[in-house]
Amino acid sequence: MTTILIAxxxxxxxxxxxxHLTDAGFKVFQARDGVEGLDxxxxxxxxxxxxxxxxxxxxxxxxxKEIRRLYDIPIILLxxxxxxxxxxxxxxxxxxDYLVKPFEPKELLFRVKALLRRYENEPDxxxxxxGNTIINKKSYEVQIGDRIVLLPLKEFxxxxxxxxxxMQVFSRDQLIQQIWGLDYExxxxxxxxxxxxxxxxxxxxxxxxxxxxxxxxxxxxxxxRG
Amino acid sequence: MKSLYVKFVVITIGIMVLSGITAFIIxxxxxxxxxxxxxxxxxxxxALNITSFTAAHPDMILDEYMENLSTIGYQLYLVDQSGxxxxxxxxxxxxxxxxxxxxxxxxGTSFHGILHFPQETFVTGFFANELRNxxxxxxxxxxxxxxxxxxxxxxxxxxxMHLLLAWLLALTILLSILFVLFSTKYLVKPISKLTAATxxxxxxxxxxxxxxxxxxxxxxxxxxxxxxxxxxxxxxxxRKEFISNISHDIQSPLSNIKGYTNLLENEDANPEMRAQYxxxxxxxxxxxxSLTKQMLLLASLDRNEDILKKKSxxxxxxxxxxxxxxxxxxxxxxxxxxxxxxxxxxxxxxPSLLNTVWDNLLTNAIKYTNPGGSIDLSIDVKxxxxxxxxxxxxxxxxxxxLERIFDRFYRADSARTRSIEGTGLGLSIAAxxxxxxxxxxxxxxxxxxxxxxxxxxxxxxxx
Numbered sequence: 001m002t003t004i005l006i007a008x009x010x011x012x013x014x015x016x017x018x019x020h021l022t023d024a025g026f027k028v029f030q031a032r033d034g035v036e037g038l039d040x041x042x043x044x045x046x047x048x049x050x051x052x053x054x055x056x057x058x059x060x061x062x063x064x065k066e067i068r069r070l071y072d073i074p075i076i077l078l079x080x081x082x083x084x085x086x087x088x089x090x091x092x093x094x095x096x097d098y099l100v101k102p103f104e105p106k107e108l109l110f111r112v113k114a115l116l117r118r119y120e121n122e123p124d125x126x127x128x129x130x131g132n133t134i135i136n137k138k139s140y141e142v143q144i145g146d147r148i149v150l151l152p153l154k155e156f157x158x159x160x161x162x163x164x165x166x167m168q169v170f171s172r173d174q175l176i177q178q179i180w181g182l183d184y185e186x187x188x189x190x191x192x193x194x195x196x197x198x199x200x201x202x203x204x205x206x207x208x209x210x211x212x213x214x215x216x217x218x219x220x221x222x223x224x225r226g
Numbered sequence: 227m228k229s230l231y232v233k234f235v236v237i238t239i240g241i242m243v244l245s246g247i248t249a250f251i252i253x254x255x256x257x258x259x260x261x262x263x264x265x266x267x268x269x270x271x272x273a274l275n276i277t278s279f280t281a282a283h284p285d286m287i288l289d290e291y292m293e294n295l296s297t298i299g300y301q302l303y304l305v306d307q308s309g310x311x312x313x314x315x316x317x318x319x320x321x322x323x324x325x326x327x328x329x330x331x332x333x334g335t336s337f338h339g340i341l342h343f344p345q346e347t348f349v350t351g352f353f354a355n356e357l358r359n360x361x362x363x364x365x366x367x368x369x370x371x372x373x374x375x376x377x378x379x380x381x382x383x384x385x386x387m388h389l390l391l392a393w394l395l396a397l398t399i400l401l402s403i404l405f406v407l408f409s410t411k412y413l414v415k416p417i418s419k420l421t422a423a424t425x426x427x428x429x430x431x432x433x434x435x436x437x438x439x440x441x442x443x444x445x446x447x448x449x450x451x452x453x454x455x456x457x458x459x460x461x462x463x464x465r466k467e468f469i470s471n472i473s474h475d476i477q478s479p480l481s482n483i484k485g486y487t488n489l490l491e492n493e494d495a496n497p498e499m500r501a502q503y504x505x506x507x508x509x510x511x512x513x514x515x516s517l518t519k520q521m522l523l524l525a526s527l528d529r530n531e532d533i534l535k536k537k538s539x540x541x542x543x544x545x546x547x548x549x550x551x552x553x554x555x556x557x558x559x560x561x562x563x564x565x566x567x568x569x570x571x572x573x574x575x576x577p578s579l580l581n582t583v584w585d586n587l588l589t590n591a592i593k594y595t596n597p598g599g600s601i602d603l604s605i606d607v608k609x610x611x612x613x614x615x616x617x618x619x620x621x622x623x624x625x626x627x628l629e630r631i632f633d634r635f636y637r638a639d640s641a642r643t644r645s646i647e648g649t650g651l652g653l654s655i656a657a658x659x660x661x662x663x664x665x666x667x668x669x670x671x672x673x674x675x676x677x678x679x680x681x682x683x684x685x686x687x688x689x
Contacts, residue, residue, distance in 0.1 A: 088578055091547065098551065107554045114553070149565040150549065152557040197598050201563050 002116065003027040003044065007037035007063060008052035008078065013101070017050060020105040021112070034058025038066060046073060048116060050108070051095075053079040053086065061093040068094035074115040076108070114140065128163045130223045131208030135163050144206045151201075154179060158194050162211060162221035171218035195219055230417065234410045242402060257352055258345050265352065266341035269361045272300075273376050277365040284368040295376075299383045303357060303375040304365075307332060316379050320356040323375070327362065331373035337362030340377065353380055416444045420451060432459035475517055475650070479510040486510075520651040523582070527658040534576045534662055541612065542568040542605055544577060548584050549603065555592060562595055566603040573612055574686050579659045586652040587616045587679050594677065595620035610685050617678040623671040631669065632657045 004026045008014045011032075018028045029044050031037035035057045037049070049067055053060035064075050077095045079086055090098050096118075097111050117138050126137035134143040140156050142149040151159065157179045162170060170178075172188040180186070199211055209223045276295065280288065289312075292302055296315025303318070305311040305328050313321075331337050339360045343351040351359060360375040381388075416437065423434040432455050436448040486503040489495060495503070526533055545568050556562045573580075591601045599619040606613045623631065632653050660667045665683035 087581075104554075106558070110554045110558060144565075146569070147565050147567045149563060150553060150556065151563050152561040155561070155563070156557075197561075197563075201600060205565065 001025075001027045002048070003029065003046045004112065005029050005031060005037060005040055005044075005046040005049040005051075007031040007034060007049065007055060007060070009033055009055045010052065013052070013078070016105065017108065020109060024109050024112075026112075034060070034063035034066075037063050041067065041071065045071075047119075048073055048112060049075045050112070051075060051077055053077055053090070061089055064090070064093040064095050072119075074119045076111055076115065078103070128160070130163060130166070131206075133206055133208040135160055144208070147205065149201075149205070151198075155194050155198055155201075158191070159198055159221075162219060163209070166209070166221050166223050169214045169217050169220045174218070191219075229414075231410055231414045234414065235406055238406045238410070239403060242399070262343075262351060263341055266338050266361065269340060269377065270336065270338065270363070273361045273363040273374060276376070277363050277374060280365055280367040280372075288367050288372075296379070299379045300376050301355075301360075301379050303360070305332065305373040305375075307371050316355075316381060318355055318357045320358070323357045328373050331362040331364055331375075332371055334364045336364070337375070339375075355380070413444070416440070416448065420448065423451065423455075427455055427458065430462075432456070432462070471650075472521070476514065479514050482510045483507050517651070520655060524651060524655050524658065527579075527655065527662065534579065536574055536576055538572055538574045539577045540570050541573045541580070541614070542570045544581060545584055545603060545605070545614075548581065548588060552588060552592065556601075560592060560595070561597040562592065563600040564603070565600065568603060568605055571605055571607060571612060573683065575663050575683070576659075580663070583656040583659050583681065584614070584616075586656045587681075590652065590679075591616050591618040591620065591677070594618065599676075607685070612683045612685055614681040614683070615678060616680075617676065619676040622673040622675050622677050624673055628669055628671055632667075 002025075004021055006014060006017050006021070006028055007030075008017070009032050014030055014032070018030060021028050029040045029046060031040045033056045034051075037051065038058070040046075041049075051060045051063055051067075055063070058066070060077055060079070064077065067073065067075060074096045075094070076097045076099055077090045078099050078101060079090070080101045087098055096115055099108060099111065117140070120138065128135040128137075132145050135156075136143065137160055140150070140153070142151060142156070142159070158175060161175065161178055172191045175191050176184055176186075176188065180190070195211055195213075202209070207224055209221055211219055211221050214220055280286075280291070288304075292304055292312075292314045296302055300314075301316050301318060302314040303311055303323075304314065309325070309328065311328075327337055337360075339358050339362065340351070343354060343356075343359045345351070357375065360377040362373055362375045365372040365374040419436060423436055426434050434452070434455050436452055438445060438449045438452065440448070486507050490500060490503050545566070549564060549566060549568075552564075556564050588601075588603075595601060595618045601616070601618045603617075604615045606615070657667050660681055660683070663683055664686065665681060668680045668682070669677065670680070671677040
């Protein structure tokens with residue numbers, strides 16, 4: 001199970017973040033200041049740390065530096081200040097990401113997951129290469145030549161599924177199950193909307209591949225041989 | 227009175243007196259050094275002519291001859307062998323003469339009183355009417371020895387000249403003083419006018435009138451004073467508009483907050499409605515807070531260039547970091563695609579202020595692009611410029627809106643202003659920061675097709 005350290009002296013935030021992360025299936029360790037945070041890490045190795053900047057004894061910047069020195073885990077700094085100086089100082093002390101309070105719990109989850117993906121030690125065989133286009137599942141990025149393309153999550157996943165098996169026809173049902181999950185209640189039109197967007201987007205920037213409609217069945221991705 | 231006028235007059239007259247004295251001293255020393263020997267020699271020659279004439283005509287009456295000489299412009303003193311002296315012509319002011327000189331001359335030695343007349347700084351020996359200031363020569367007449375002392379009768383010879391010079395000098399001085407008095411008045415008057423104009427300005431009336439036809443420094447001063455007055459007037463107008471805008475932008479959230487707190491007081495409201503009201507109030511509060519923050523930033527940007535804390539940093543990296551912080555908003559909330567070509571480029575500038583620029587441009591692009599749209603970021607280097615481009619496929623703007631988007635508090639299409647949050651200061655701030663870095667910001671937009679902001683920054687290498 002993935003474990004996460006949360007260090008914040010504000011009890012409300014601590015509880016709020018814990019609830020959301022636990023719901024998402026993470027095991028959470030709490031700390032109320034920087035020194036406690038280091039203690040917790042000593043006893044329980046964590047996969048990621050979410051750290052507030054304003055804390056007694058050892059503030060977030062110092063704690064981040066300590067963690068950087070001792071462990072190889074991703075760090076997200078939380079702060080009430082949106083001052084850019086803080087942001088800069090945060091990145092200088094070695095944080096991977098930065099989130100300003102008040103934040104959407106969903107956003108925190110998104111970033112936690114993105115960071116965990118980046119830090120995964122799996123070999124990078126998840127990247128799919130079609131011509132000049134590289135679809136990288138780990139970073140959720142599509143790279144076309146020099147240009148990096150960031151897609152909305154569902155669109156990326158759709159593209160990734162189609163690209164992982166070129167020329168294979170996927171039915172709308174299959175795609176919904178794989179991407180939106182079994183309990184998705186929307187209709188199949190959603191897939192059409194996303195496919196339409198993907199086509200529009202990539203038509204302008206590459207002709208490495210095309211997404212084709214197979215009438216009455218579903219969609220397939222065809223790589224262009226150049 | 228210590229007015230400029232009095233000072234000017236006193237100084238000018240002082241200069242005249244000082245230069246008069248200096249000129250006198252210089253010309254006096256010139257007389258002493260150069261003219262005196264010449265004068266002495268000339269008069270010695272005249273005296274020798276007289277003595278040779280008396281020696282050649284022993285039968286004439288000496289006194290008559292002397293009397294005659296004195297009338298044509300000489301002062302004479304004749305001493306005979308017994309030491310008895312006799313004056314001819316205008317009397318000497320000072321008749322002392324050491325007796326050994328007289329006996330020397332009687333014994334055949336010439337006396338050069340003019341040449342040896344004691345030098346005095348403020349007295350020209352030329353005018354000194356003294357017996358010592360004469361030429362003495364031995365003279366023989368009718369077998370008797372005499373000593374003849376003579377000097378030109380300056381008063382007789384140069385009296386009219388004297389008067390003429392005196393008048394010339396007096397008139398020169400008098401007229402100079404008069405003209406100084408008048409011309410100073412003419413010079414100082416515009417300054418008094420300027421003073422009056424500053425008083426007008428201080429009272430808030432900007433339509434001052436000054437003579438600007440003069441081509442001297444004072445004319446220049448008047449012209450730049452008028453320019454300043456015009457600028458001040460513009461600044462004042464801007465300030466008034468700014469305040470009225472600010473009051474509006476502060477007043478409307480406040481009245482919203484007031485309205486919703488009133489609604490909260492209503493006990494019929496159910497928890498859902500209350501939660502909604504509270505979130506509206508919170509939104510309005512954060513709007514006020516970001517408004518004041520941005521105003522503060524803008525004010526500090528206006529003040530000067532010193533605000534820039536320049537250092538070398540990687541703009542590409544900065545933009546990639548920025549994009550990452552918006553990844554969630556882009557992908558999850560708005561279904562936007564963001565593509566970028568951001569190579570590593572070292573740039574010297576203020577990283578935190580430039581981050582504000584990129585942040586403002588990116589949030590604008592996100593705000594004004596509908597779901598499903600896309601945004602593209604790129605950095606290029608062309609010649610000595612770094613070109614950062616933010617293009618979106620958003621709602622775009624009308625040409626008349628484009629002209630005003632960098633104005634403070636201007637927000638395109640006020641009808642939709644309420645639905646999209648923002649203070650209308652973001653682009654003004656971005657433009658101010660870009661300008662402080664010596665760059666330019668351009669915008670191209672087509673309604674319903676999209677907008678591109680292009681920032682051109684000189685790659686400063688002189689730091």
